[in-house]
Amino acid sequence: MTAAALLIVVLAGVYAFRHQESQAEKVAAPAPSAAVDSSACIASKEFMKANHMRVLDEWRHSSVRDGNRVHVAPDGRKIDKSLNSCLNCHSNNRMFCFNCHMYANVKPNCWNCHISPMEAP
Amino acid sequence: MNEDRRSFIKKAGIGLLAGIGSAAGLFPALSLEKTVFPAWDEKPEPGKRRWGMLIDTRKCSGSCRECVAACHFTHNVPDFGNRKDEVKWIWKSGYEKVFPTASSQFQSPEVTERPYLALCNHCAEPPCTKACPTEATFRRWDGIVSMDYHRCIGCRFCMAACPYGSRSFNWRDPREGIRLASTEYPTRMQGVVEKCNFCSERLVKGQEPACVEVCPEAALVFGDLNDPASEIRKLLEANETMQRKPELGTKPSVFYII
Numbered sequence: 001m002t003a004a005a006l007l008i009v010v011l012a013g014v015y016a017f018r019h020q021e022s023q024a025e026k027v028a029a030p031a032p033s034a035a036v037d038s039s040a041c042i043a044s045k046e047f048m049k050a051n052h053m054r055v056l057d058e059w060r061h062s063s064v065r066d067g068n069r070v071h072v073a074p075d076g077r078k079i080d081k082s083l084n085s086c087l088n089c090h091s092n093n094r095m096f097c098f099n100c101h102m103y104a105n106v107k108p109n110c111w112n113c114h115i116s117p118m119e120a121p
Numbered sequence: 122m123n124e125d126r127r128s129f130i131k132k133a134g135i136g137l138l139a140g141i142g143s144a145a146g147l148f149p150a151l152s153l154e155k156t157v158f159p160a161w162d163e164k165p166e167p168g169k170r171r172w173g174m175l176i177d178t179r180k181c182s183g184s185c186r187e188c189v190a191a192c193h194f195t196h197n198v199p200d201f202g203n204r205k206d207e208v209k210w211i212w213k214s215g216y217e218k219v220f221p222t223a224s225s226q227f228q229s230p231e232v233t234e235r236p237y238l239a240l241c242n243h244c245a246e247p248p249c250t251k252a253c254p255t256e257a258t259f260r261r262w263d264g265i266v267s268m269d270y271h272r273c274i275g276c277r278f279c280m281a282a283c284p285y286g287s288r289s290f291n292w293r294d295p296r297e298g299i300r301l302a303s304t305e306y307p308t309r310m311q312g313v314v315e316k317c318n319f320c321s322e323r324l325v326k327g328q329e330p331a332c333v334e335v336c337p338e339a340a341l342v343f344g345d346l347n348d349p350a351s352e353i354r355k356l357l358e359a360n361e362t363m364q365r366k367p368e369l370g371t372k373p374s375v376f377y378i379i
Contacts, residue, residue: 064269067262068164069325112310113270120304 041089042073053108056083083114091117171245171264172319173346173374174333175353175362176238180340183236188332188341189213192317195331197308199291199298206298208289210317211240211332220377222366232379238341240332241266241287241317242365242373252282258314264346264374265319275312284369288316346374 041048042055059081062068071079079085090096094117101108110116192211193200199208213236217225225233247266250258257272258279280288294311302308306322309315320330328334333341344353362376 060269060271064267065259066164109310113307115302115304115307 039089040077042071042077042079042085052086056086083110087117087120091120094118094120165262167262168264169262169347171346171374172243172324173264173344173353173376174240174319174330175342175344175356175376175378177340177342177378178235178237179378180338181238181336182338185337186213187335187337188238191331191335194301194303195320195323196306196318197295197299197303198315199293199295199308200300201293201298206292208291208295208298208315210289210315211238213237214239220363220365222368223363237377239285239287239365240375241319242285242371242375243317243319245372245374246370248282248284248369248371249279249288252278254278261321263324265321266316267318267321268314268316270309270313270315273313275314277314279314284366284371285373288314290314 063081216233219237243266255272258268261267333343344351364373
C-alpha cells in the first residue's frame, strides 16, 4: 500500500517536471551572464562619481558587441552588465541621477529610451 | 635681470605641465584612471551558434495576432494607428507580399489567401549591416542581426537595403504611441530605426522569444541551426520548407512550412 502511494507520488513528480525539461531543451543554455546583484556598488562612491559614465560606456560596448555580460568587481563579485544592475538600487531615490546632472548642467540622453528612476513605477 | 619673477614662474609652470603630459604619453597607466576590470574569458565564441526560427504556417490561423501583441508589448513598440508612422517588429501579410518571388500560379487559394507571419530574417549574409555607415546594426556572435540604438543616426540606409521590409523608422517620439508600457525593455527615441531582435534580452535569461512562447498553436519553433540535434533542425529535415526570397543569397534564418 505505502509502496503504491510512493510510486504514484514519484510518477506525479516525473510527469509534472517532464514539460519543463522539454522546454529547457528548446533553447540552449543561456549566454554567460551573472545575476543582477545590486546588493552593493561595484566600486567606491568616489570612483563611481567620477567614472560612472565611462563604466556604462564600456559595459554597453562589451555586452552588446562582444556578448561579454559579466562584470567582475574589484572584490571578485560578478555582476550583470546592465543599467538595471545600477537602477535596482539607485532608483530608490527618484532624484538620484537628476540632482547631480542638474547641478552640473549635464544632459545625458539615457532617458530618451531607458526608463529613468523618475518614471519607474 | 631681464626676466622678472612672474614670467619665470609662468614659463616654469608651462614646462612642468608639458613634462607631465609627455610622461602620461610614455606611461599610459598615468594618463587615465582604470574604469573597468573585464573578464574576457566569459565572452561567447563567435559563430558557434546560429539562432533560427521555423514557422509552421499550416498551424498559424489567420485571425490570431497573439504573437504580434506579445512582441509589441514586450518591446514597447509604438502604435500610432496609421500606416505612415507604423513601427513593426512582427506582422502578418499576404502570400504575394511575403513570398513575392515564390510560385503562386495555380496554387490552391487556401495557400495564397492565408496571411503569413513576417519578421526580421536574421540573415547569415545581412545586406542591412553592410549598408549601415556607423555599424549600429551588426551580426552578433550567435547569428542575431542586432541593433545598437545608441549608434543609429537615422540615415535609413538599412531600410533601403533590407529586402524584407523588416525595419521601421521612428518618425515620431515612440513614447507617444505606447499605451501600455513594459518596464522590462527600453523604448527607442525619435529618429532611429528599429526591428526584431530575436528577443536577445530573453535569450540571455534562457527564455524563448516572446512570440514563440505565446503562440497558442505552437506554430513557431526556435532553436540553434548549427546544432544537428536541435528540434528545429529535425523539423527542417522532416519537412519541406521555404525561405523568403532565397535567390538573393541573404541566407535567412527564418523558415516556413507552407
